[in-house]
Amino acid sequence: MAYPSAARSSPARQPSVKVILASADVQRVVDRIAHQILEKTQGAEDTVLLGIPTRGAPLAKRLAARISTFEDVAVPVGVLDITLYRDDLRRHATRAVGPTQLPPGGIDGKRVILVDDVLFSGRTVRAALDALNDVGRPASVQLAVLVDRGHRELPIRADYVGKNIPTSLVESVKVTLAETDGADEVKLFGGTNQ
Amino acid sequence: MTAYLIKSVSVVGAAPTDLLIRDGVVAETGAGLTAPDATVIDGTGLVALPGLVDLHTHLREPGREDAETVESGSRAAALGGYTAVCAMANTSPVADTAGVVEQVWRLGREAGLVDVQPIGAVTVGLAGERLAELGAMADSAARVRIFSDDGHCVADPKLMRRALEYVKAFDGIIAQHAEEPRLTEGAQMHEGEVSTRLGLTGWPAVAEEAIIARDVLLAEHVGSRLHVCHVSTAGSVEVLRQAKARGVKVTAEVTPHHLLLTDERAETYDPVFKVNPPLRTATDIAALRAALVEGVVDIVATDHAPHAVEDKECEWAYARPGMLGLETALSIALDVLGPDWDLIAERMSRTPARIAGLEGHGLDPAPGVPANLTLVDPAARRTIEPAELASRSRNTPYARMTLPGRIVATFLRGEPTVLDGKAVR
Amino acid sequence: MRHLLSGADLDAATATEILDTAAEMATVAGREVKKLPALRGRTVVNLFYEDSTRTRISFEAAAKRLSADVINFSAKGSSVAKGESLKDTALTLQAMGADAVVVRHPASGAPHRLADWVDGSVVNAGDGTHEHPTQALLDAYTMRSRLGRLAGLSVAVVGDVLHSRVARSNVLLLSTLGAKVTLVGPPTLIPVDIASALAPGTDVSYDLDSVLPHSDVVMMLRVQRERMNDSYFPSAREYARRYGLDGPRMRRLPEHAIVMHPGPMNRGMEITPEVADSPRSTIVEQVANGVSVRMAVLYLLLGGNNR
Numbered sequence: 001m002a003y004p005s006a007a008r009s010s011p012a013r014q015p016s017v018k019v020i021l022a023s024a025d026v027q028r029v030v031d032r033i034a035h036q037i038l039e040k041t042q043g044a045e046d047t048v049l050l051g052i053p054t055r056g057a058p059l060a061k062r063l064a065a066r067i068s069t070f071e072d073v074a075v076p077v078g079v080l081d082i083t084l085y086r087d088d089l090r091r092h093a094t095r096a097v098g099p100t101q102l103p104p105g106g107i108d109g110k111r112v113i114l115v116d117d118v119l120f121s122g123r124t125v126r127a128a129l130d131a132l133n134d135v136g137r138p139a140s141v142q143l144a145v146l147v148d149r150g151h152r153e154l155p156i157r158a159d160y161v162g163k164n165i166p167t168s169l170v171e172s173v174k175v176t177l178a179e180t181d182g183a184d185e186v187k188l189f190g191g192t193n194q
Numbered sequence: 195m196t197a198y199l200i201k202s203v204s205v206v207g208a209a210p211t212d213l214l215i216r217d218g219v220v221a222e223t224g225a226g227l228t229a230p231d232a233t234v235i236d237g238t239g240l241v242a243l244p245g246l247v248d249l250h251t252h253l254r255e256p257g258r259e260d261a262e263t264v265e266s267g268s269r270a271a272a273l274g275g276y277t278a279v280c281a282m283a284n285t286s287p288v289a290d291t292a293g294v295v296e297q298v299w300r301l302g303r304e305a306g307l308v309d310v311q312p313i314g315a316v317t318v319g320l321a322g323e324r325l326a327e328l329g330a331m332a333d334s335a336a337r338v339r340i341f342s343d344d345g346h347c348v349a350d351p352k353l354m355r356r357a358l359e360y361v362k363a364f365d366g367i368i369a370q371h372a373e374e375p376r377l378t379e380g381a382q383m384h385e386g387e388v389s390t391r392l393g394l395t396g397w398p399a400v401a402e403e404a405i406i407a408r409d410v411l412l413a414e415h416v417g418s419r420l421h422v423c424h425v426s427t428a429g430s431v432e433v434l435r436q437a438k439a440r441g442v443k444v445t446a447e448v449t450p451h452h453l454l455l456t457d458e459r460a461e462t463y464d465p466v467f468k469v470n471p472p473l474r475t476a477t478d479i480a481a482l483r484a485a486l487v488e489g490v491v492d493i494v495a496t497d498h499a500p501h502a503v504e505d506k507e508c509e510w511a512y513a514r515p516g517m518l519g520l521e522t523a524l525s526i527a528l529d530v531l532g533p534d535w536d537l538i539a540e541r542m543s544r545t546p547a548r549i550a551g552l553e554g555h556g557l558d559p560a561p562g563v564p565a566n567l568t569l570v571d572p573a574a575r576r577t578i579e580p581a582e583l584a585s586r587s588r589n590t591p592y593a594r595m596t597l598p599g600r601i602v603a604t605f606l607r608g609e610p611t612v613l614d615g616k617a618v619r
Numbered sequence: 620m621r622h623l624l625s626g627a628d629l630d631a632a633t634a635t636e637i638l639d640t641a642a643e644m645a646t647v648a649g650r651e652v653k654k655l656p657a658l659r660g661r662t663v664v665n666l667f668y669e670d671s672t673r674t675r676i677s678f679e680a681a682a683k684r685l686s687a688d689v690i691n692f693s694a695k696g697s698s699v700a701k702g703e704s705l706k707d708t709a710l711t712l713q714a715m716g717a718d719a720v721v722v723r724h725p726a727s728g729a730p731h732r733l734a735d736w737v738d739g740s741v742v743n744a745g746d747g748t749h750e751h752p753t754q755a756l757l758d759a760y761t762m763r764s765r766l767g768r769l770a771g772l773s774v775a776v777v778g779d780v781l782h783s784r785v786a787r788s789n790v791l792l793l794s795t796l797g798a799k800v801t802l803v804g805p806p807t808l809i810p811v812d813i814a815s816a817l818a819p820g821t822d823v824s825y826d827l828d829s830v831l832p833h834s835d836v837v838m839m840l841r842v843q844r845e846r847m848n849d850s851y852f853p854s855a856r857e858y859a860r861r862y863g864l865d866g867p868r869m870r871r872l873p874e875h876a877i878v879m880h881p882g883p884m885n886r887g888m889e890i891t892p893e894v895a896d897s898p899r900s901t902i903v904e905q906v907a908n909g910v911s912v913r914m915a916v917l918y919l920l921l922g923g924n925n926r
Contacts, residue, residue: 060786081643084657084685084918095925096644097915134652382727390816391785393727393749463728507706509726511747 016190026184029162035068036160044073047111050080052128053098055117058179076103085127112138117175118143122156149173199229202310205559207535213252215565218608243539245277245566247546250432250495257286262500262586268307270585272611274520275568275601276308278555283315284345290315290326292334299336307611314338316357320346332364339551342369349375358418369421370409377401384472385455397472399427406430410437410444422446424497426471428481435490445549447495448482449525465506465513466589493546496523500587518590521583533572565608574600621658622734622741626752626791638760640915658687664717668694668724674744678721681913709736718921721879748782754881755788757912761901762836765877770797775830778805778840785792785881794818803827807851826863831871839864839889865891877901
């Protein structure tokens, strides 16, 4: 005698949510990255910050603001849209193309620091490197991320990491920022609680 | 010859009765008939109509046997409830000589599914320049009485006048395709909002109305009979109404598609909806329906126009105009007019038979009358599948539409051409 | 969006998305590497049944800048000239794996037919006297970049509206985007029901001089001299006098107004050299913008999985 499967199903599983960084933590982490950039670049001369949309763009602006607060140096900021360079375009409905804005001085011969919120597979950074190649010829390229959650699929690593968050593949990391989402926060969404 | 006893059938909408068909005629009518030798057909729920008569059919033979033959067209006609069709002259070669009309007439006899009455061309080669040998066609075995350059208008007013006059000698009639050619150069569809939107050259209603107005005046002037093919506009209806009120000897036909479909069908650019005259507007449809009920428009004629696939599966502008009609006409009439059987018999059988002068057709089933009749199941509904049509062509505008009514059986001089909704051969 | 067959296929949001995307695409033209990888591995077929070198080149440049493979299939010297039907051609392109077919055809509605027969996207690059939607998009793009907006603009479209695919697409698109269109020309060349057929709110005028002082944009349509043989107007000279744009007429325009022409121009017929070569003229810009707009269209049709 078979029972209807519904009779044996458990109550709906709730995904777990864990706040990894609260608002004040995000501020602290950004400050730390800003200090690291100053230290590693020895004063951030000839440096350009390029944010990768969506959340890399405001992050780049914040980093520039903090750097100028700490050392009184103005780092040019721009936005690098990578939509047309993605390797997964065909797996989704057409993605809207965003603006790419290079700072007035351009990027040729500069040290470009790409800024993004989360480093995961590395595919976004790969696309950004391709895009960068088409818009100019920087002297060197570095990468700054707020969160590194691991699971790289390409040989890419970040030069500046705000926070390493070991995750499993069923989990997801969500960064929200005041500029784009109303509040600063980094959350880890679990797969499901078994 | 097999006898058929149709039990309990409504003759043109009257109370059910039995019909005995024997020796090519309706032998007897009345309740409770018996005939041990007869094949019995249960007519319960069916309506017997005088066999339908189509004054406007293109059978394409000779010349375009890939699109239709006299035989395939005859079969389509029988399945549509027809016992007589008038075959238009725009074949290749054109039916402008006694030889060609006799050929078509003979092919019709050989097929034996409907009476095929050839129509002769008015002018040689449909060129509109000089009269064809109308008398020779009238005197031929085909006994042609209707003459038409259909597909082309007899645009030259002097030539039209002469044709109208000349055929009086043998009680002929000119069936005019009313289209002022200078106003329709390159025309693709009805001139109106839809043609403006679609960027297709317009076919203005006035191009039809102007010719009808001219022709009724000519017919009046010379005292001749005029028949107007496929009337398609509200304005034409008004011209006809006035002419008839003055006593002009004019008759007119409307096609099923002009009673149902509007120019908006062109929005798909599917040339199955390309036809000449073109599909018009809802206003025109309303006027044509009213005119048909009133009798200003006398008959429904199909303008059955088969076309090979390659002539329709192409760009709109390159497609040939025309659509199939024989196998769906009664359903459209039923849809448009409702089950007014006397009106349907009048518009689709009696009057067209009278205009064409076809003896033995257009007569209600009654003792002694030639058994040219059809049985309709008005309750049936069917979905039109182009592939299932008997015509060699597939250009029906009603594909996948569900229409009321089904032809169950058709008899030509007492012999069934359709039984159980299927062609006998 | 699967195909682009008509200006009516575009709602305001989609049209704006195309114009915004085109603005990003335009930046590529100023770069050293004028190429984007977005359509790598995609095949775009230019199927041209009419000679139109400028439109074909524009689409070709657009597709190539997006890294698509481009096959040019012209009616001359191909099986089309031997009488192959559009349907058979469609099936051939299908078998070759065309992801998009850009079609120019003398018969109105041919792209609609083609769209029934191929799996890929169909872009109407001008069909008969019907539509030319990418031309309307590049015109809108040009207006927006010159004047900063489209909503509320007064646009006069002057000339042979009856036979103009450019006019039809522009009326549809500009109305969708909030511009006010006035069609100007002799009554023989303006269908009486054009407003109700295309976009209610479209005005018609037979008097160019009265329209000019209130126009932000004047778009001159090409008028073929042959039309006079069909009695649409008495002579080229009379046409030019009543509906041609010359220097004195141009000076009746507001200071900021621009003059457009989809090309190719009949200098001396609908437009004088003085006007065509003036700073108000956007004719050369229109050509450049055409590539950006067509890149945007191809990207939006082929850049994702839109099946």
